[in-house]
Amino acid sequence: MGPLSDDGLVQLLDVDGTRVADPDWEPYASHLTPEALRVFWRLMTLTRTFDAEATSLQRQGELGLWVSCLGQEGAQIGSGTAIREPDYVFPSYREHGVALTRNVDLPQMLTLFRGLEHGSWDPAKHSFHLYTLVIGAHTLHATGYAIAMDKDGLVGSGSPENDGAVICYFGDGATSQGDVNESFVFAAVNNAPLVFFVQNNQFAISEPTTRQSRVTLAQRADGFGIPRVRVDGNDVIAVHAVTQWALRHARSGQGPVLIEAFTYRMAAHTTSDDATRYRTRAEEEKWRQRDPIDRLEKHLQQLGQLPDEFRTAVEAEAKALGKRTRETVKAWERPPLLSMFDHVYAEPHAQVEAERAWFDRYQQSFIDEGSHA
Amino acid sequence: MTDTHHRVPAATEQESAVRTMTMAGAINAGLRAAMERDPKVLLMGEDVGQLGGVFRVTDGLHKDFGGDRVIDTPLAESGIVGTSIGMAMRGYRPVVEIQFDGFIFPAFNQITTQLAKMHYRSHGSIQLPVVIRVPFAGNIGAIEHHSESIEALFAHTAGLRICSPATPQDAFDMIQQSIFAPDPVIFLEPKARYWDKGDVDTDAVRTRLDAAAATADIGRARVARPGTDVTVVAYGPTVRTALQVADVAAGEGTSVEVVDLRSISPLDAATVIRSAKRTGRVIVVHEAPTAHGVGAELAARIGEEAFFHLKAPVMRVGGFHMPYPPSKFEHEYLPNLDRVLDAVDRVMAH
Ligand SMILES: Cc1ncc(C[n+]2csc(CCOP(=O)(O)OP(=O)(O)O)c2C)c(N)n1
DSSP: OTOOTTTTTOOOOTTTTTTTTTTTTGGGTTTOOOOHHHHHHHHHHHHHHHHHHHHHHTTTTTTSOOOOOTTOHHHHHHHTTTTTTTTTEEOOSSHHHHHHHOOOOOOHHHHHTTSSSOOOOOOHHTTTTTOOTTHHHHHHHHHHHHHHHHHHHHHSSGGGGOOOOOEEEEETGGGHHHHHHHHHHHHHHHHHHEEEEEOOSSSEEEEEEGGTSSSSSSGGGGGOOEEEEEEEEOOOHHHHHHHHHHHHHHIIOOEEEEEEEEEOOSOOOOOOOOGGGGGOOOHHHHHHOHHHHHHHHHHHHHHHHHHHHHHHHHHHHHHHHHHHHHHHHHHOOOOGGGGGGGTTTSSSSHHHHHHHHHHHHHHHHHHHHHOOO | OOOOOOOOOSSSOOOOOOEEEEHHHHHHHHHHHHHHHOOOOEEEETTTTTEEEEEETTTTTHHHOTTTTEEOOOSSSSHHHHHHHHHTTTTTTTEEEEGGGOOOOOGGIIOOOOOOOIHTTTSSOOHHHHHHHEEOOSSSSOOTSOOOHHHHHHSSTTEEEEEEOOOOHHHHHHHHHHHHHSSSSEEEGGGGTOOEEEESSSSSSHHHSTTTTGGGGGOOOOEEEESSSSSEEOOOTTTHHHHHHHHHHHHHHHHHHHHHHEEETTTTTTHHHHHHHSSSOEEEEEEEESSTTHHHHHHHHHHOOOHGGGGSSOEEEEEOOOSOOOOHHHHHHHOOOHHHHHHHHHHHHH
């Protein structure tokens, strides 16, 4: 059972959109009414539209880079919808779908990719930390945050509705990082309320997961004493169910869990990558047949629960989001130059102050020259 | 003059409490005072609990504050610093111990790419009041990786404050100011000075901590000894050497002013430049290799801002560009009395 096999995946919806019976996991999906499933479909669709829009904005030179989550919407919306207050999310850098479930304004996220700022949203407001670009570094922040949540009495308090946990997203390549392994150690020995959510999209840029591991990524949890689940990441219902379970497990004080969502990155790693160098059209086609949105759509249609009015409304909403994304990005202006000196430190720092003052004078000198001319 | 920061505000209702302590004892007392002041202060590190740390700096704190606040961590430096970031995000004030200077490198990534930058990236919405305590520098006859001077590696990174006390009083004060500062602080404890004794007024810092922005105080240099002919700039372990140099030089008729930097980032260049303008001759003394170091930074600043006051080029006395040598060589590797006195002779010859 290697890291690229699909053995042992939890599945509640098969590729044709038919519900699969699984008495173990069904209880964590039984609350999903057709209406809730339509919300999943809507969120996945909006994520995909936004992603496509950002990709084309990058192609037009409006963004420096774009990191697509195409194909991973099932893993992201399935898990994101299981999160609730006071849970806290530590994303990697590809979790645009999860961001949507946290009510982060998607167009606003693009300031990072346009080179206007390093962090685009208020993490505390959305319980959604900033993106972390150093692979795996945030898994330790998530661990510390989870330990502190426990210290604050938010875990296993006896009233489950008030309990919280942390969920941390990272990729298959990240599992090789020291920090990720250290976070497994710290989370395990501290019984931290933490769900590690690995999106195994099967590549770390060009390297297949076989270059990171000989066993499934889920199995890596075993050596740390962390319970694990391997789920079909393109099955939004199954992902939602296992994440529900894992978060409840963590919130109740039973410690960390690792989820491996087995999925596929349909686009290149980023807009700077050329995926044709390391994978085949046939492979991509195989995965297109397992598309998470199509699969749920088929299911809703089987149920007769995707009425035309709903579909039309979501399509209109997606179109409006695309338009707003374009307009927002193109309307941005660079903030005043001196603002780049802001927030280096919380308290004034002599070096920063001196350099800001120098730079201000330097800039001012051009303006003065101009006015003399 | 900036050597006034130890002056105690007159007649508070608290009796002035002056006790003689070692530097290690002063840090311990400072940690205890900070933990009493704020329940969000946590200590973390390898062996900091029951053992009290390999240098016993956290001695007795586990017994008095319990394992929830004095936490023995797994043996993983990146993990220690990385988890402290997450805890600080929830309002805690973690004080982490890196067991020895040479073992900070596994945490280098967390410190430079994460701890230092979170405030900037988050537009100031995330503050990380984390203190990283490091027993640092050499001169204790230790084996490999136990004597490194790492300050320049971190001073080059914006977002970090780096300081090093040279006296028990400063150790007691500065550890508390570092803990209550809103920015991350690398607190370099000169391990060869852990057993040096001095008088510590344990009340003065409390008054300052109650004042707004009192923590900025850790960024100020102090004139440890006034003089007129040569300025010797030192910090941490080399301050004592510099004071010895001043004694010997005085016997030879040369008046040496000793500036104790206390802080490496920010660098209180203004105090150094004022002194440079007075004496016209400056020697910077640190244990770290001189190449690309704090001395180089100061020499450049003095050149930029006090060029016409200089009677001699700014000199540096420090370690060589080599791995810290085996300890049988460290006396000559380190800026010892003779090497600094030689530099005094050379600047006086101009
Ligand atoms: C520490 C580190 N090393 C290298 C990189 C460059 N890099 C960016 S993304 C990436 C691949 C990550 O793959 P994976 O963890 O599987 O996540 P995915 O991008 O597939 O979601 C690499 C090597 C980095 N950002 N950080």
